[in-house]
Amino acid sequence: MEAYCDLEVDVNGEETFMVDKKIVAQYSGKFTKLFGKSNSTTGKFKVIFHDFPGGAEGFELMLRFCYNNGKPDIGPQNLILAHCAAQFMEMKESVSGGCNLLEQTEKSMREISYWTWSELLIALKQCQNFVLITDSCAVLEKCLDSLVAKLVFSSEVSPCPSSCSPDSSGFRFSCDSKSSESIKTNSSRSTWWFEDLLFLSLMLVEMLVKLMFSRKFDHVVISKFLLFYQKAKFSTSATEEKRKIIEMVIDMHFNMDRSSVSCKTLFGILRVTLGLNINKCSRNKLENMIGLQLDQATLDNLLVPSPYGISYLYDVNLVLRFLKAFLHRGTCLVTPIRIRKVASLVDMYLAEIAPDPSLKPSKFLALATALPDSARDSYDELFHAMDMYLEVHTGLSEEERLKICCGLNYEKLSAEACLHLSQNKNFPSKSTVQALIIQQSKLKNLLLATPSSTSFTDSPCSSSDAGKRGNKDKTSEQVVLYAGNFDTSVDNEKLRAHLQGMQWRVMELEKVCRKMQSQMAKMAKSKASGHSYARSLPKLCS
Numbered sequence: 001m002e003a004y005c006d007l008e009v010d011v012n013g014e015e016t017f018m019v020d021k022k023i024v025a026q027y028s029g030k031f032t033k034l035f036g037k038s039n040s041t042t043g044k045f046k047v048i049f050h051d052f053p054g055g056a057e058g059f060e061l062m063l064r065f066c067y068n069n070g071k072p073d074i075g076p077q078n079l080i081l082a083h084c085a086a087q088f089m090e091m092k093e094s095v096s097g098g099c100n101l102l103e104q105t106e107k108s109m110r111e112i113s114y115w116t117w118s119e120l121l122i123a124l125k126q127c128q129n130f131v132l133i134t135d136s137c138a139v140l141e142k143c144l145d146s147l148v149a150k151l152v153f154s155s156e157v158s159p160c161p162s163s164c165s166p167d168s169s170g171f172r173f174s175c176d177s178k179s180s181e182s183i184k185t186n187s188s189r190s191t192w193w194f195e196d197l198l199f200l201s202l203m204l205v206e207m208l209v210k211l212m213f214s215r216k217f218d219h220v221v222i223s224k225f226l227l228f229y230q231k232a233k234f235s236t237s238a239t240e241e242k243r244k245i246i247e248m249v250i251d252m253h254f255n256m257d258r259s260s261v262s263c264k265t266l267f268g269i270l271r272v273t274l275g276l277n278i279n280k281c282s283r284n285k286l287e288n289m290i291g292l293q294l295d296q297a298t299l300d301n302l303l304v305p306s307p308y309g310i311s312y313l314y315d316v317n318l319v320l321r322f323l324k325a326f327l328h329r330g331t332c333l334v335t336p337i338r339i340r341k342v343a344s345l346v347d348m349y350l351a352e353i354a355p356d357p358s359l360k361p362s363k364f365l366a367l368a369t370a371l372p373d374s375a376r377d378s379y380d381e382l383f384h385a386m387d388m389y390l391e392v393h394t395g396l397s398e399e400e401r402l403k404i405c406c407g408l409n410y411e412k413l414s415a416e417a418c419l420h421l422s423q424n425k426n427f428p429s430k431s432t433v434q435a436l437i438i439q440q441s442k443l444k445n446l447l448l449a450t451p452s453s454t455s456f457t458d459s460p461c462s463s464s465d466a467g468k469r470g471n472k473d474k475t476s477e478q479v480v481l482y483a484g485n486f487d488t489s490v491d492n493e494k495l496r497a498h499l500q501g502m503q504w505r506v507m508e509l510e511k512v513c514r515k516m517q518s519q520m521a522k523m524a525k526s527k528a529s530g531h532s533y534a535r536s537l538p539k540l541c542s
Helices: 020-026 031-033 055-067 078-087 102-110 117-130 136-155 177-185 202-214 219-236 239-254 263-273 280-292 316-327 335-353 359-370 380-392 398-405 415-423 429-449 463-482 493-530
Strands: 008-012 015-019 044-048
Touching: 008 055, 015 020, 015 055, 020 031, 020 055, 031 044, 031 078, 055 078, 078 102, 078 117, 078 136, 078 463, 102 136, 102 335, 102 398, 117 136, 117 202, 136 202, 202 219, 202 239, 219 239, 239 263, 239 280, 263 280, 316 335, 316 359, 335 359, 335 380, 359 380, 359 398, 380 398, 398 429, 415 429
Parallel strands: 008 044
Antiparallel strands: 008 015
């Protein structure tokens, strides 16, 4: 029977179809509303669609259903297309009791969980063309959920890669030949599916990962997939697309367990973001994640070049933000061991950036004082970093040098560091005197800790030796007296030489006291065991 075409349909400007209005209207509620119940065949009509889902392909699929007496031909390759077209055209049962296309698509959707792996991939590829259509979301979510369910199951079965082959009876993953070949050559079964999902759009990847989170999928594997996806996509993406991809990767990592994301991984992501100008929210998330694991970082990790327009060689402000995030994790998490590791890392970083002539004193001092005093058992490394900085920045004023030295705890400097400081012209004179005062205080405490002179009856030291020793003690006390009357206007070179001599004598006394304490301990031990101890104590003067 010759077909009668009395309706012209323009679909999205892509293609024009000549159809029988009567045949289509008996299945489509939309056409019924347009033409009413009139069965008139006089004249021809024209309908123009601007937003038909799937365009000409979707309309043609709907027509085949109508001209085939409502017999559906629905599969993974066209389910989403048929579902969206049926929704748009308000498909219904025909007057003769024919099939309802919308009901058929919904029935097929309920069987998605039984589809094979390759069937799910086919459906997802088609879904990407309809992600902006609300009616497609249900199909999309069901496909993704079924996909994740199969991945969860695959992670729980035998580690043999052959279980993922098309012929596997363990679970029906009908992978194509390319995917099967990839599985055979992949060293890790947990990553066999990575290449298969590279076609997913950014939006679908985000939906997939969120479903994985809800299914308690291994976060380590999720992280590997995201980094694999990012690396693969970057080779063909424009700058703006790269920015969106890395922002998605950061946001997804932020929702993972901290233990599943290594510090090395986070710094690798950070390097990728350089020059991409990612949004502030994602940047803050990344910096916060790194800050929480700063004790696991290395010096090379921190040596990030400064952003464009900043004169510093390295991005000091970035490291300061890391430290802020680390300290804000709470006292219960910032253990002494962790904070000492960070302090050691900061000292190495300061030594690395100290020679930078563009580095301002305020930035150097901010880094030096960012951690509490308890973070360092010794300030020697920080002192050497300051020495390097002051040697390069010779134009600093006396006031600026003093501010830099505020970051030092002189009580935690070794005798060698104090000696070096007293001889160092880069440091202000007040710092030199302060170091000597602290060292004298340490010596005084050391002398007080030694046994009294009445315990040294066996010592061969003469009275003249004792007198000399008393003179040395007096001289040590004069360091404090002199420091109190210190005037920077006097001859600094002469004063510095005098202070250096005093420091040497203080160090000699420290050594003698330590030796005396050792000898006395041996004597006490000998007496306790009933043996005599004839060795003499060291003389205080030679």
